[in-house]
Structure formats: structure tokens, C-alpha cells
Amino acid sequence: xxxxxxxxxxxxxxxxxxxxxxxxxxxxxxxxxxxxxxxxxxxxxxxxxxxxxxxxxxxxxxxxxxxxxxxxxxxxxxxxxxxxxxxxxxxxxxxxxxxxxxxxxxxxxxxxxxxxxxxxxxxxxxxxxxxxxxxxxxxxxxxxxxxxxxxxxxxxxxxxxxxxxxxxxxxxxxxxxxxxxxxxxxxxxxxxxxxxxxxxxxxxxxxxxxxxxxxxxxxxxxxxxxxxxxxxxxxxxxxxxxxxxxxxxxxxxxxxxxxxxxxxxxxxxxxxxxxxxxxxxxxxxxxxxxxxxxxxx
Ligand SMILES: [Zn+2]
Numbered sequence: 001x002x003x004x005x006x007x008x009x010x011x012x013x014x015x016x017x018x019x020x021x022x023x024x025x026x027x028x029x030x031x032x033x034x035x036x037x038x039x040x041x042x043x044x045x046x047x048x049x050x051x052x053x054x055x056x057x058x059x060x061x062x063x064x065x066x067x068x069x070x071x072x073x074x075x076x077x078x079x080x081x082x083x084x085x086x087x088x089x090x091x092x093x094x095x096x097x098x099x100x101x102x103x104x105x106x107x108x109x110x111x112x113x114x115x116x117x118x119x120x121x122x123x124x125x126x127x128x129x130x131x132x133x134x135x136x137x138x139x140x141x142x143x144x145x146x147x148x149x150x151x152x153x154x155x156x157x158x159x160x161x162x163x164x165x166x167x168x169x170x171x172x173x174x175x176x177x178x179x180x181x182x183x184x185x186x187x188x189x190x191x192x193x194x195x196x197x198x199x200x201x202x203x204x205x206x207x208x209x210x211x212x213x214x215x216x217x218x219x220x221x222x223x224x225x226x227x228x229x230x231x232x233x234x235x236x237x238x239x240x241x242x243x244x245x246x247x248x249x250x251x252x253x254x255x256x257x258x259x260x261x262x263x264x265x266x267x268x269x270x271x272x273x274x275x276x277x278x279x280x281x282x283x284x285x286x287x288x289x290x291x292x293x294x295x296x297x
Contacts, residue, residue, distance in 0.1 A: 037229035066109040106166035110139035157185035167194035177240035218264030
């Protein structure tokens, strides 16, 4: 991983890595900041433990695992990506003839480019991911890949940078925003879609600690390092010297309910039933995501 993009300087155990507040409430493998409200994977892992060394991994295994993911998620991804794209560019007709430069940061297998280019065929969709081999052959044709090691020195400026389900994964969100803002063309925008906490978190925490532990198990991990609140999100945008242009909270899921419940290790039939009912009605019940547009000041 590029040091420049992953710096974890300033991450001190016992201090909120997002807002610097000194009171954290530690439960299981998480810490909740009593200042900004963010839920953090804790203790903070060493920077090096997050590195992905593609040299050591089998390319075939990486592609297989992305295929397995798309088998479960491609339909909902397609819907969600369309929504994210239109949140960012509500009138694609206005840009139809333009060769917009778009970056899919942390784009993984590369499905997003299909959604973009179905509405903007003249756009260039660049993709970069910490794992170069994640981009599957079947989706690679509509993407222009920038290799991870080349990204920092790449001089392309982008009209739009998308971080679709990426901001919860990055070790140092402020550094990522600062580094990406340098790559925005004049008038450019960054889009972020990332999980946030909602009422279920404080309620379970108060009334059923055991179920709260399962919720934490299913939502916070070495991969999902922070679950945001509006306050923590706004704070980090401000700290990065940027401005929030548009902000929305919505209900959005990538996988079918039983997979989330499985990840939480829930086996009780009653809780499974309740969980399934929850997910079926989640659009009415929970706003679990942040979508935002960020611009330079
Ligand atoms: Zn905080």
C-alpha cells in the first residue's frame, strides 16, 4: 500500500482517530467515540496489517472471490450504483457529448463503469483499487485501469471521483480525502456512499448487549473500520479542508438479508425471523447509509 495514501499518523490508541476526542467507550472489538459518535474498529490495527500484497495472492483466487461476491450482489449493486450516479449527476443528458473523466476509487471488480457508461457512453471511467487483480476480465473492457502503485504519480484530473462503499474501509479517511482532492479537476466533485449508524445501535446497546455484540460482529471488522455518524462525517470533511455540497441519509443494502444475519452469527429462529422482517421493511425502518457530494472550498 502506498504510504502516501494510507498514512495512519496521529492514530493514538485511546483517542478518536477521526475527531481527536479522548473518551472512547470500548465494547468487544469496537470503540465508540463519545465526541463525534463514530464506531471504530479497535484497538486500531497497525498500518502494515492492512496492506494487501498482490504478489503473494493468487490472481485466480482474487477473481473467483469477486465473482462469488457479484453472484450475490450484482443485482442490488446495479440498482444502488444507478442511484448513486444519479445523485451525483441528476441530468446526465447535459453531459452526454462530453468526455467526462470519472474515477472509481476502490472500484474492486469494476461493475460501476457499466452503470456510468450506459448513461454517459463518452465518459472515461478510470478505476484504481488497492488490489489490481480485483478488476474482473468481464468488466475490464469499459474501465481504464490505473495500477495502484502508479496512482499517486498519475496526473489525470477527474471531474468526478466516486467512493462507493469505500470510506468505511480506509484506515485514514482524512488523508484519503486530502489526497483525492488534489486529483479533482476545477469544479470537480467527490461522491461518497458509506454505512452509518442508526437507531438500532443505541437501542440494542441499551436493551440487549448480546444482540448488540452480534450487530457489532456483523458491521465492524478489520475491513469495516468505521461506521459513521453525520457529525463524524462532517468533521472529517471539514478537517480535510473540503465542503459538503449535498448530504442525504438513505436505506441501502448490497446483499440479501440472510447473508447479513449469517455474518452476525445469529442462529435463533425467532431472531432470524425478526431479522428478516427487519430487512424486508428496512426501507421504512432504517437509514443505514450516507450519500454525499464533496467539493473544494
Ligand atoms: Zn470522534
